[in-house]
Amino acid sequence: MPSGPTRVDAVMLEARATVLASRSIKTSAKRLALDLVVACMDLTTLEGKDTPSKVRGLCARGISPAPGVPSVAAICIYPALVAVAREALEGSSVKVASVATAFPSGLSPLDVKLRETREALEAGAQEIDMVIDRAAFLAGDYGRVSGEIAAVRDACEGATLKVILEVGELGSYAAIRRACDLALEAGADFLKTSTGKLGVSSTPAVALLMCESIRDHARRTGRCVGLKLAGGIRNSKAALGYVAIVHETLGNDWLRPERFRIGASTLLDDVLMQREKERTGSYAGADYVATA
Amino acid sequence: MRAAVPDLRYAPAPESTAPVTIRDSYGLFIGGEWVASANAATFVTQNPATEEKLAEVAYAEAADVDRAVRSARRGYEKYWRKLRPSERAKYVYRIARALTERSREFAVLETMDGGKPIREARDFDVPQASAHFFYHAGWADKLAWAIPGTERARPLGVVGAIVPWNFPLLIATWKIAPALACGNTIVLKPAETTPLTALLLAQVCLEAELPPGVVNVITGDGRTGAALVEHPDVDKLSFTGSTEVGKAIRRATAGTSKRLSLELGGKSAFIVYDDAPLDQTIEGIVSGIYFNQGHVCCAGSRLLVQENVAADLIERLRARIATLRHGDPLDKNTDIGAINSKAQRDKIVELVQSGVEEGAVLVQADFMPPERGYWYPASFFTRVQPTYRIAREEIFGPVLSVMTFRTPDEAIERANNLPYGLSAGVWTSSGALGMYTAQRLQAGVVWCNTFNQFDPSSPFGGYKESGFGREGGLAGLRAYLET
Missing domain, CATH: 3.40.605.10 (Aldehyde Dehydrogenase; Chain A, domain 1)
Structure with a gap:
């Protein structure tokens, strides 16, 4: 079999993603899928103005978004707020996820990245969302990119490592696939699309491409890596489209928080409103959804 | 609380027949x-x-x-x-x-x-x-x-x-x-x-x-x-x-x-070189042979795959047809609907039988058809020899014949070796190889790294x-x- 990077072609990739993202998920399937979206959500705040009280509010909402609704999977925050979140989430199933490695650019020395990772873990983070060095990747220095992932991997033993590819900066589907394969080999527990700091982030085609990479890796090595989609997923319809992509490409084994996450800050509001609509038959206003 | 997550299954999503009035x-x-x-x-x-x-x-x-x-x-x-x-x-x-x-x-x-x-x-x-x-x-x-x-x-x-x-x-x-x-x-x-x-x-x-x-x-x-x-x-x-x-x-x-x-009619060749984008090629194959249950004159019904990637491609295709959603044509999530008539279903059954008898290996999607209506599951044959009927006759159903080749010229020669010449597909990451192949195929339309693309401004017809x-x-x- 020919070696080298896996080939990707945009036309049929996008065609397939479009079909999957427009699957019609209705009635009982919709109710189930909406709860799944909540259970797989990394409820996120990554702003310069984040304060401890904001994070405590987010944690409370993550533990109990609304009556009868499952807890989210994790709260995703900056390292400085990890201790606050850990305390607020004590006794719940909700994990503390911290971005690290000079998020969002990743352009700091490796020792700084490793120290930031360790400090986040010491403060109580159970999951680390690292960014890859896109500058090194685009310059063709793939060894450096995978070396850094492996180093962070070593630094966070026992914790879940999500590797953010920042797909909007990689330039082509082929490059994204290459970055996926590289991160999988280097030991990522999750592949994650983006930082959420770019206009272009998750698209159905990118999600499909990442699923294919994860599927091939599982077939080759037996190791099942998760997928985290982040950036620009703001409503239920979009989220359900991604659920369909994972469902039909990786299978139901992936539709659980251990292998699937959606990182979002405002998506939860719409999911709760849609859920209420499925339950009662009519839309409640945004005023009826408690935001953090 | 972290609840156990039940398996997702799509609920029926039938399109409404309300817009249609059918007279007696x-x-x-x-x-x-x-x-x-x-x-x-x-x-x-x-x-x-x-x-x-x-x-x-x-x-x-x-x-x-x-x-x-x-x-x-x-x-x-x-x-x-x-x-x-x-x-x-x-x-x-x-x-x-x-x-x-x-x-x-x-x-x-x-x-x-x-x-x-x-x-x-x-x-x-x-x-x-x-x-x-x-x-x-x-x-x-x-x-x-x-x-x-x-x-x-x-x-x-x-x-x-x-x-x-x-x-x-x-x-x-x-x-x-x-x-x-x-x-x-x-x-x-x-x-x-x-x-x-x-x-x-x-x-x-x-x-x-x-x-x-x-x-x-x-x-x-x-x-x-x-x-x-x-x-x-x-x-x-x-x-x-x-x-x-x-x-x-x-x-x-x-x-x-x-x-x-x-x-x-047609028995169009679908040529896959070893540098093809394989996952997208699979989608092309699915479009080529399973679109409209294979009731397509330009269907890519003869898959010619380069020997060194054949096993990988066939494995991917086997997994992919298991995900095709067969059933109620009015359901918005259905990928494979009903066979158009009993006569056509019988014709498909007869040709598939000939393929099995001649020695090809049949792979079929797992599909339990409803009691009424005419159905056929997504299928493909491996170990097909060019002399078999399923390699030469139009089946006009969701049945693909897979054959292998070693060199571009062999692929082209095999693709052209039939009285038909409606369409062809070429899959490669090399633009030059794609052009070399397309120029030598006797087919009215050649799609490269895609399939079944139509536009009113683009002429369609056969050799x-x-x-x-x-x-x-x-x-x-x-x-x-x-x-």
């Missing part, structure tokens, strides 16, 4: 009116997914065909040839708009009468059909520019069009739109199993106030079609269907002045026994003009 019975559409057939004969059209009767449809005998052709001649002499081209265009635009406005109705009806998935009828058949009317409407008053060197491109007169059951509305449109735009009138004979969208289109023509006789629709079977072929006052025949019938039409029209366009003449684009206009 339909007459023939001749001279702008609905009329009974001369001897009041009728036949039944059914839903192939349920075997339920949808409607009774008038059966046109030779006398009715004669009446329709005379009506088309009158429409041509009295109205259509005298109309300014820009006025003709207005009518064609009007039909295009009506098709767009009533797209859901057409899509649901097409799915009910023919069995194709609603997703395809909704996203492919109907949008393509209205696009054909829009495209050709634009040419009506620009024909002198369309065919350089002819300041006086003139219509031919009366066109007889016979269309198949796989894309009933769309292929009717491929013939009606250019015929009308070029100034001809038409007698359309839809397929016996799928007459309803052509009849709805007739209703649209009526409501568009098209002059009487410009479009006529006569329903019936092969005998009706034969009467149209043999009618002395038809100036041009355009036929889409089997190679066998195409040959009969060519014999029947030999020695007459009738123009002829034939779009016939060799897949037919002659082109539909769509400038080449397609010539088929309806005296130049």
Whole structure:
């Protein structure tokens, strides 16, 4: 079999993603899928103005978004707020996820990245969302990119490592696939699309491409890596489209928080409103959804 | 709390049939009116997914065909040839708009009468059909520019069009739109199993106030079609269907002045080189052979894969067909609908049996068909030898034959080694290899790293026994003009 990077072609990739993202998920399937979206959500705040009280509010909402609704999977925050979140989430199933490695650019020395990772873990983070060095990747220095992932991997033993590819900066589907394969080999527990700091982030085609990479890796090595989609997923319809992509490409084994996450800050509001609509038959206003 | 997550299964998501009103019975559409057939004969059209009767449809005998052709001649002499081209265009635009406005109705009806998935009828058949009317409407008053060197491109007169059951509305449109735009009138004979969208289109023509006789629709079977072929006052025949019938039409029209366009069968090659993007190639294969249950004349039904990636590709294909969603064609999530008729299902079964008996290995999707209706699961054969019937005959169902090759020239030689030549697919990451291959394939259309891409501006048609003449684009206009 020919070696080298896996080939990707945009036309049929996008065609397939479009079909999957427009699957019609209705009635009982919709109710189930909406709860799944909540259970797989990394409820996120990554702003310069984040304060401890904001994070405590987010944690409370993550533990109990609304009556009868499952807890989210994790709260995703900056390292400085990890201790606050850990305390607020004590006794719940909700994990503390911290971005690290000079998020969002990743352009700091490796020792700084490793120290930031360790400090986040010491403060109580159970999951680390690292960014890859896109500058090194685009310059063709793939060894450096995978070396850094492996180093962070070593630094966070026992914790879940999500590797953010920042797909909007990689330039082509082929490059994204290459970055996926590289991160999988280097030991990522999750592949994650983006930082959420770019206009272009998750698209159905990118999600499909990442699923294919994860599927091939599982077939080759037996190791099942998760997928985290982040950036620009703001409503239920979009989220359900991604659920369909994972469902039909990786299978139901992936539709659980251990292998699937959606990182979002405002998506939860719409999911709760849609859920209420499925339950009662009519839309409640945004005023009826408690935001953090 | 972290609840255990139950498995996701899509709930039924049926498209509503509310936009569709099916009458108990339909007459023939001749001279702008609905009329009974001369001897009041009728036949039944059914839903192939349920075997339920949808409607009774008038059966046109030779006398009715004669009446329709005379009506088309009158429409041509009295109205259509005298109309300014820009006025003709207005009518064609009007039909295009009506098709767009009533797209859901057409899509649901097409799915009910023919069995194709609603997703395809909704996203492919109907949008393509209205696009054909829009495209050709634009040419009506620009024909002198369309065919350089002819300041006086003139219509031919009366066109007889016979269309198949796989894309009933769309292929009717491929013939009606250019015929009308070029100034001809038409007698359309839809397929016996799928007459309803052509009849709805007739209703649209009526409501568009098209002059009487410009479009006529006569329903019936092969005998009706034969009467149209043999009618002395038809100036041009355009036929889409089997190679066998195409040959009969060519014999029947030999020695007459009738123009002829034939779009016939195929056994198209789908060539996969070892540097192909394999996951996207799989999607191309799925589109190539499982689109519309494989009821596609240009289906990529012969997969030729380079030996060193064959095992990997076959493994991916095996996994992929397990995810195809078979079942209710009206469900918005259905990928594979019903086989169009019992006769076609029986033909598929017979050919698959021959493949098994000749020694090929059959792989099929796991699908438990409903008790009623006509069904066949997505299937492919490995270990196919080029001499097997399944490697040479058109199956016209969701059944792919997989063969291997070692070098580009071997792939090209094998691809061309059949009497057919409708389409071909080439999959490679090398632009140069793609061009090298495409230039040497005897096929009317070659798709590179994609499949089943259609546009009204792009001509479609075959080499060799897949037919002659082109539909769509400038080449397609010539088929309806005296130049």
